[in-house]
Amino acid sequence: MHDQPATTAAPHGARIALPDPVRSPWWELGRRLLTALGILVGTVLLVYLDRDGYTDGNDPTGKIDLIDSIYYTTVTLSTTGYGDIAPVSERARLINAFIITPARIAFLVLLIGTTLEVLASQGREMFRVARWRKNMGEHVVVVGYGTKGRSAIETLVNNGHDREAIIVVDPSIVAKEEAHRDGLAVITGDATRREVLRSARVELATHVIITTDSDASNVLSTLTVRQLNPDAWIVAAVREQENVPLMRQSGADSVITSSDAVGRLLGLSSMSPMLGSVMEDLLTYGEGLEVAERDLLVGEVGKPPQSLPDQVIAVVRDEKVYRYFDPVVTLLARGDRLIVVRPAKELPWAPRPGTHGEDTAEG
Numbered sequence: 250m251h252d253q254p255a256t257t258a259a260p261h262g263a264r265i266a267l268p269d270p271v272r273s274p275w276w277e278l279g280r281r282l283l284t285a286l287g288i289l290v291g292t293v294l295l296v297y298l299d300r301d302g303y304t305d306g307n308d309p310t311g312k313i314d315l316i317d318s319i320y321y322t323t324v325t326l327s328t329t330g331y332g333d334i335a336p337v338s339e340r341a342r343l344i345n346a347f348i349i350t351p352a353r354i355a356f357l358v359l360l361i362g363t364t365l366e367v368l369a370s371q372g373r374e375m376f377r378v379a380r381w382r383k384n385m386g387e388h389v390v391v392v393g394y395g396t397k398g399r400s401a402i403e404t405l406v407n408n409g410h411d412r413e414a415i416i417v418v419d420p421s422i423v424a425k426e427e428a429h430r431d432g433l434a435v436i437t438g439d440a441t442r443r444e445v446l447r448s449a450r451v452e453l454a455t456h457v458i459i460t461t462d463s464d465a466s467n468v469l470s471t472l473t474v475r476q477l478n479p480d481a482w483i484v485a486a487v488r489e490q491e492n493v494p495l496m497r498q499s500g501a502d503s504v505i506t507s508s509d510a511v512g513r514l515l516g517l518s519s520m521s522p523m524l525g526s527v528m529e530d531l532l533t534y535g536e537g538l539e540v541a542e543r544d545l546l547v548g549e550v551g552k553p554p555q556s557l558p559d560q561v562i563a564v565v566r567d568e569k570v571y572r573y574f575d576p577v578v579t580l581l582a583r584g585d586r587l588i589v590v591r592p593a594k595e596l597p598w599a600p601r602p603g604t605h606g607e608d609t610a611e612g
Contacts, residue, residue, distance in 0.1 A: 285359045288352050292322045295344065302341030306333045325349060326356045386453045388414040392440040392470050394424040397460040397486055397507065402433070408541075416449045441469040443477065452478045459485040459501075464492045468499050475500030531590070539593040545585045552581055559589035 296303065297318035304311040313321070313334060321334040326349075336342045389405060391398050394417045406412050417428045418440045428435045438445035440461070451457060457474050459467050464487050471485050485501040487493055488508050496504045514532075518525025530537040542565070554561035554573040564571050564578040565586040571578045578585070 281359045285356050288356045288359070289322060289326060292326060292349055292352055293318050295348065296321055299338075299341055299344060302336055302338030302344075303334055304337045306335070326353045328353065328357070385414075385416075385450050387455045388416060388450070388453070389456045389458065390416050390418060390446075390449050390451050390454045390474075391458045391460065392418045392467075393460040393462070394419045394421070394428050394435075395460065395462060398458070399427075399431075401458050401460060402431075416454075418445060418449050441466060441473055443473060446470075446473055446477055451481070454478060454481050457481050457483045459483065462488070464488055464496075468492070468495055471496060471499040471501050536593055538590055539595075540588070540590055542586055542588050545581055545583070545587060549581055550583055553579060554581060554587070557587070557589075559587065559591050561587050561589050563588035 293315075296313075297315055300313050300318060303313050303317075303321070305313045305317055308317075317334060323329075324331055325345075336345050389410065391402055398417070398419075402412075402415055402417075405415065412432050413434070416434050416436060417424070418436045418438065419425065419428070420437060420439050422437070425435045425437050436445060436449045438448070440446060440459070451474055457478070459470050459474070461467055461470070467485050467487060471483055474481060474483055482503075483501045484503045484505065485496050485499075486505045486507050487496050488506075490506050490509050493504045493506060514525060514528055517528055527538070531540050540562075543559075549557055554564060561573045563573060564575075564581065565588065566578060566582070566584070570588070581587075
């Protein structure tokens with residue numbers, strides 16, 4: 250329904266792209282209805298001003314008036330054509346052939362074609378939204394589609410999460426367009442408002458990632474999400490370390506301090522470039538090393554963490570994280586989960602290749 254963005258050449262080989270105006274389908278329908286009405290009124294005036302060139306078979310005098318002009322125009326433009334009023338002069342016939350006939354085609358295209366297009370597109374969209382809402386549950390809600398939000402989603406997708414089970418919430422139209430290009434469902438609105446989060450079915454979400462550029466908005470969004478869904482695992486980003494306690498009090502399960510993390514990486518890279526490159530490798534998906542969490546296998550029960558093929562850096566036991574050297578996890582037990590460093594070419598969330606047929610040692 251919208252044309253492609255207009256582009257024009259600029260100096261030095263650059264190209265300027267102007268965005269399309271965003272209008273609702275009903276606005277488009279109204280505009281075209283007004284155009285169709287203009288065609289109708291214009292044709293009535295054309296026939297009435299040339300009324301001497303027409304004859305009315307139902308009138309003994311054969312003359313037509315304004316009512317007859319309206320009647321003739323409506324039945325002609327709608328292709329009904331009863332034949333009781335007909336052009337008889339050469340001028341009237343030429344006007345019908347070269348003006349009224351094209352107007353009839355334009356009238357039908359504008360009115361009938363546009364109406365069917367709008368109703369069909371609206372119906373398809375309503376069906377898609379209804380089906381999406383019916384199937385949505387145990388999904389991930391990502392608040393904010395900036396750099397952090399996009400990276401978080403790509404990490405989820407690269408680790409096997411279904412892209413269709415991710416919903417983005419962002420008030421920006423630009424973010425909406427970018428998320429749609431990436432194949433994601435988007436709720437356009439402020440995530441601090443309950444109705445917006447309810448539209449994203451946050452009460453059914455298993456995980457919520459909050460990554461806006463404002464710590465205040467992140468805190469308020471976290472509070473609202475926690476009220477709507479007491480069981481969701483909430484991961485929130487803050488810019489300043491001093492806001493971490495407030496974020497945790499608001500209900501976040503995990504808080505990431507973006508400015509401190511970047512500053513620490515910069516400091517490490519300046520003191521030891523090699524250490525900085527390793528840390529960057531761990532944070533980058535797809536090459537080199539990968540940090541992952543996986544289940545403990547049956548054959549690994551009772552072994553020390555250091556003896557496993559993967560480089561174990563931590564053990565999750567009873568919802569607590571222990572470093573691999575902690576005396577509590579000297580020997581691995583059923584129900585443990587492992588935080589490991591492994592080659593990026595291996596599936597991060599799967600058992601190590603060669604052990605896929607083994608059972609996990611769940612408690």
